[in-house]
Amino acid sequence: xxxxxxxxxxxxxxxxxxxxxxxxxxxxxxxxxxxxxxxxxxxxxxxxxxxxxxxxxxxxxxxxxxxxxxxxxxxxxxxxxxxxxxxxxxxxxxxxxxxxxxxxxxxxxxxxxxxxxxxxxxxxxxxxxxxxxxxxxxxxxxxxxxxxxxxxxxxxxxxxxxxxxxxxxxxxxxxxxxxxxxxxxxxxxxxxxxxxxxxxxxxxxxxxxxxxxxxxxxxxxxxxxxxxxxxxxxxxxxxxxxxxxxxxxxxxxxxxxxxxxxxxxxxxxxxxxxxxxxxxxxxxxxxxxxxxxxxxxxxxxxxxxxxxxxxxxxxxxxxxxxxxxxxxxxxxxxxxxxxxxxxxxxxxxxxxxxxxxxxxxxxxxxxxxxxxxxxxxxxxxxxxxxxxxxxxxxxxxxxxxxxxxxxxxxxxxxxxxxxxxxxxxxxxxxxxxxxxxxxxxxxxxxxxxxxxxxxxxxxxxxxxxxxxxxxxx
Amino acid sequence: xxxxxxxxxxxxxxxxxxxxxxxxxxxxxxxxxxxxxxxxxxxxxxxxxxxxxxxxxxxxxxxxxxxxxxxxxxxxxxxxxxxxxxxxxxxxxxxxxxxxxxxxxxxxxxxxxxxxxxxxxxxxxxxxxxxxxxxxxxxxxxxxxxxxxxxxxxxxxxxxxxxxxxxxxxxxxxxxxxxxxxxxxxxxxxxxxxxxxxxxxxxxxxxxxxxxxxxxxxxxxxxxxxxxxxxxxxxxxxxxxxxxxxxxxxxxxxxxxxxxxxxxxxxxxxxxxxxxxxxxxxxxxxxxxxxxxxxxxxxxxxxxxxxxxxxxxxxxxxxxxxxxxxxxxxxxxxxxxxxxxxxxxxxxxxxxxxxxxxxxxxxxxxxxxxxxxxxxxxxxxxxxxxxxxxxxxxxxxxxxxxxxxxxxxxxxxxxxxxxxxxxxxxxxxxxxxxxxxxxxxxxxxxxxxxxxxxxxxxxxxxxxxxxxxxxxx
Numbered sequence: 037x038x039x040x041x042x043x044x045x046x047x048x049x050x051x052x053x054x055x056x057x058x059x060x061x062x063x064x065x066x067x068x069x070x071x072x073x074x075x076x077x078x079x080x081x082x083x084x085x086x087x088x089x090x091x092x093x094x095x096x097x098x099x100x101x102x103x104x105x106x107x108x109x110x111x112x113x114x115x116x117x118x119x120x121x122x123x124x125x126x127x128x129x130x131x132x133x134x135x136x137x138x139x140x141x142x143x144x145x146x147x148x149x150x151x152x153x154x155x156x157x158x159x160x161x162x163x164x165x166x167x168x169x170x171x172x173x174x175x176x177x178x179x180x181x182x183x184x185x186x187x188x189x190x191x192x193x194x195x196x197x198x199x200x201x202x203x204x205x206x207x208x209x210x211x212x213x214x215x216x217x218x219x220x221x222x223x224x225x226x227x228x229x230x231x232x233x234x235x236x237x238x239x240x241x242x243x244x245x246x247x248x249x250x251x252x253x254x255x256x257x258x259x260x261x262x263x264x265x266x267x268x269x270x271x272x273x274x275x276x277x278x279x280x281x282x283x284x285x286x287x288x289x290x291x292x293x294x295x296x297x298x299x300x301x302x303x304x305x306x307x308x309x310x311x312x313x314x315x316x317x318x319x320x321x322x323x324x325x326x327x328x329x330x331x332x333x334x335x336x337x338x339x340x341x342x343x344x345x346x347x348x349x350x351x352x353x354x355x356x357x358x359x360x361x362x363x364x365x366x367x368x369x370x371x372x373x374x375x376x377x378x379x380x381x382x383x384x385x386x387x388x389x390x391x392x393x394x395x396x397x398x399x400x401x402x403x404x405x406x407x408x409x410x411x412x413x414x415x416x417x418x419x420x421x422x423x424x425x426x427x428x429x430x431x432x433x434x435x436x437x438x439x440x441x442x443x444x445x446x447x448x449x450x451x452x453x454x455x456x457x458x459x460x461x462x463x464x465x466x467x468x469x470x471x472x473x474x475x476x477x478x479x480x481x482x483x484x485x486x487x488x489x490x491x492x493x494x495x496x497x498x499x500x501x502x503x504x505x506x507x508x509x
Numbered sequence: 510x511x512x513x514x515x516x517x518x519x520x521x522x523x524x525x526x527x528x529x530x531x532x533x534x535x536x537x538x539x540x541x542x543x544x545x546x547x548x549x550x551x552x553x554x555x556x557x558x559x560x561x562x563x564x565x566x567x568x569x570x571x572x573x574x575x576x577x578x579x580x581x582x583x584x585x586x587x588x589x590x591x592x593x594x595x596x597x598x599x600x601x602x603x604x605x606x607x608x609x610x611x612x613x614x615x616x617x618x619x620x621x622x623x624x625x626x627x628x629x630x631x632x633x634x635x636x637x638x639x640x641x642x643x644x645x646x647x648x649x650x651x652x653x654x655x656x657x658x659x660x661x662x663x664x665x666x667x668x669x670x671x672x673x674x675x676x677x678x679x680x681x682x683x684x685x686x687x688x689x690x691x692x693x694x695x696x697x698x699x700x701x702x703x704x705x706x707x708x709x710x711x712x713x714x715x716x717x718x719x720x721x722x723x724x725x726x727x728x729x730x731x732x733x734x735x736x737x738x739x740x741x742x743x744x745x746x747x748x749x750x751x752x753x754x755x756x757x758x759x760x761x762x763x764x765x766x767x768x769x770x771x772x773x774x775x776x777x778x779x780x781x782x783x784x785x786x787x788x789x790x791x792x793x794x795x796x797x798x799x800x801x802x803x804x805x806x807x808x809x810x811x812x813x814x815x816x817x818x819x820x821x822x823x824x825x826x827x828x829x830x831x832x833x834x835x836x837x838x839x840x841x842x843x844x845x846x847x848x849x850x851x852x853x854x855x856x857x858x859x860x861x862x863x864x865x866x867x868x869x870x871x872x873x874x875x876x877x878x879x880x881x882x883x884x885x886x887x888x889x890x891x892x893x894x895x896x897x898x899x900x901x902x903x904x905x906x907x908x909x910x911x912x913x914x915x916x917x918x919x920x921x922x923x924x925x926x927x928x929x930x931x932x933x934x935x936x937x938x939x940x941x942x943x944x945x946x947x948x949x950x951x952x953x954x955x956x957x958x959x960x961x962x963x964x965x966x967x968x969x970x971x972x973x974x975x976x977x978x979x980x981x982x
Binding site for chain 2: 196237248255256257258260261263264267268274276277283286287288328329330331332335340343345347352353354355356357358359360363364370372373377379410411448
């Protein structure tokens with residue numbers, strides 16, 4: 037749809053069979069970060085993709101966990117983009133699939149259309165390989181890409197990217213000269229609509245653990261017979277009391293002193309974007325999607341949006357103690373565990389938060405309750421006025437799509453490694469096409485256009501357009 | 510050791526090899542109530558034991574769960590005892606044994622001596638079959654037992670005896686005419702000392718469950734992405750708050766209104782027994798045994814004993830919600846579960862307790878939190894002045910053993926079905942010999958005398974003595 041790019045589009049159309057096969061090849065290579073299955077082979081495969089694209093450098097980056105892959109494609113262009121990739125996928129254990137998860141067959145899905153069914157189909161190997169296909173077609177026709185590209189890939193996204201900073205650090209010199217981050221995916225829903233997120237919340241994943249051993253009360257080493265409760269303290273009750281101290285009675289307002297201190301109020305741009313969202317956002321649809329019959333505090337739409345976008349949270353993701361199977365075991369457990377994620381919004385400093393929690397617990401007789409951080413991201417935000425976002429939006433516009441723009445997602449991602457100090461890169465995600473069932477059985481990525489959903493060829497052409505639009509912006 | 514019983518003792522000595530083989534036979538027949546393995550065959554085997562003893566009636570009792578076994582041995586005697594048996598055992602899954610758990614080999618255990626190693630060796634099939642051996646020797650020599658015996662056996666003790674009342678009900682007519690309950694085991698510890706428990710606490714096992722579905726808030730059907738915590742209530746926090754409301758800050762005093770209303774203070778007899786216990790009981794030994802470095806409220810010995818014996822408890826046996834494995838999952842769980850046992854002391858009425866809990870929760874905004882009872886026993890108590898207890902004590906005395914008498918155990922058992930309305934039978938447990946590691950790998954039952962621990966022959970003779978002592982008392 038961009039004048040002068042017709043030969044590239046034609047190349048895509050003429051090579052669609054090959055392009056589909058390349059996506060299938062990528063998906064047929066397992067890369068389960070949870071247990072490491074296929075991770076090294078997949079990293080090598082991805083490296084070979086960058087190499088055959090013509091990247092001058094393409095290498096595996098060792099980390100304390102699964103390897104990263106980085107590549108540098110120097111087009112001699114004035115602009116440089118950074119392109120993020122996660123090449124790992126979720127496990128499939130115990131799941132029933134209509135087509136084996138690593139066969140990547142094209143299946144006719146009722147109500148959806150023809151799609152590749154595979155683990156990683158939509159999250160994220162399917163669209164990512166489509167993006168590489170688009171780059172190959174550009175190079176095949178025009179000899180080179182219109183921008184320099186720094187590829188940065190990790191194999192631990194599904195684990196919370198614990199070592200991604202090591203991958204990023206390995207290319208810090210190139211990052212200093214980059215202009216923007218451009219991430220490519222497939223973001224249409226079943227109706228063809230697109231959402232764009234201009235940032236994400238920070239997050240701290242951590243555990244609180246009460247144990248008789250650390251407490252110096254209760255059973256120290258193992259669960260004991262519950263008759264002892266009459267004379268022995270319970271680490272489980274101890275943890276319950278510690279947890280209960282952390283929030284208001286409804287579990288929604290965090291009671292840790294100073295928790296909200298640095299929370300930035302929404303900016304003017306934020307409020308403007310929320311007003312636009314308000315016109316489109318339908319709480320009832322969301323409530324249905326998530327199986328929620330009433331929102332917290334029965335909030336009206338505007339408040340709901342502002343809370344979702346701009347409020348930090350303290351959420352219990354799991355609690356475990358003693359025996360929870362069928363029937364009963366007469367035990368007094370020696371320890372209890374709670375797992376949390378704490379979401380952070382703009383201007384909150386992740387380094388401050390667990391010390392505040394520590395202080396809160398210490399002041400209330402819970403100095404023995406152990407805090408263990410599991411992982412953490414900082415928040416990330418990009419202005420919708422940035423060049424890369426505007427370039428992406430203008431291409432969507434060409435395709436007749438008006439994305440719903442969210443100033444931030446409610447979730448978290450390691451994008452702060454690019455968008456915050458020292459690189460301060462603006463970031464945009466782009467892509468049409470559709471897939472779903474990430475982390476679930478029968479994950480898919482649509483390959484043949486149906487209704488308003490783009491097929492594979494159109495998805496690839498869109499990537500071509502975005503790249504040239506940004507190059508010329 | 511009782512004059513005139515020498516021929517019976519001799520019969521035991523002469524048949525010890527056969528008696529040992531019968532114990533091994535009983536142990537080699539699995540009877541795992543958890544998954545039902547061997548349960549029906551074991552019930553039939555036990556029934557055949559009663560039959561070959563000469564019981565006029567011996568039958569399997571169908572229940573809603575695993576079958577019971579009852580038998581009636583009419584000696585034409587003036588006295589009738591009831592004898593309880595649990596024929597089921599714990600599972601062995603995932604355990605490492607020095608000798609296969611259902612081979613019942615005699616093994617030389619370091620620091621212990623020669624013992625049968627088997628699942629159920631001490632809990633309770635080993636000593637129970639030794640008791641039947643003793644009865645067989647009496648009948649072989651004297652033609653019949655000195656008392657009538659009503660045998661009542663269940664195959665679900667390890668499951669909390671959910672259907673034992675059905676077994677008891679099937680023999681209610683005979684129970685009305687019985688004089689006492691006499692249960693036989695092996696109660697010596699490694700030093701040869703014996704403890705006797707004259708009762709047990711009641712118990713209610715139950716669950717509290719918070720779910721988005723019942724609450725009408727939070728996710729209703731499944732865990733959702735934790736970013737939603739900013740606008741969606743959490744059933745996990747809801748349960749934490751409900752739990753926290755149930756006790757004092759230290760988790761030790763129950764805050765449910767009326768919880769302590771019916772608690773009987775210790776009787777004069779209780780206090781007298783506690784004074785005797787006080788002289789023998791060593792808190793430091795117990796603390797070491799249970800891996801507890803400090804007692805609740807740093808109680809001194811006397812208070813410790815009184816609390817252990819006469820205080821009701823509310824103990825969390827397990828909590829489960831969301832994900833508690835390694836790493837983190839970014840979920841907002843749709844439900845949370847806590848499992849409890851509540852121990853009841855004399856005069857507390859189990860039927861009152863969960864309604865009181867319900868009222869407490871309802872009054873605090875937790876009317877949606879579901880209470881589900883899993884099982885329950887009433888408390889049971891027997892006076893140490895009762896004939897059957899005195900008979901057992903006098904035989905211990907003959908053997909040079911002065912049992913440590915506990916007015917009640919801190920644990921629970923279904924004995925109230927015999928000792929409370931309508932039967933009101935006094936109950937005693939009797940037996941020398943030693944075994945250990947119940948519910949654990951390498952469970953054993955000593956067969957050759959070592960130090961102050963009785964061997965198999967002496968154990969069986971003790972049972973003979975107890976039976977005749979009670980008959981003539």
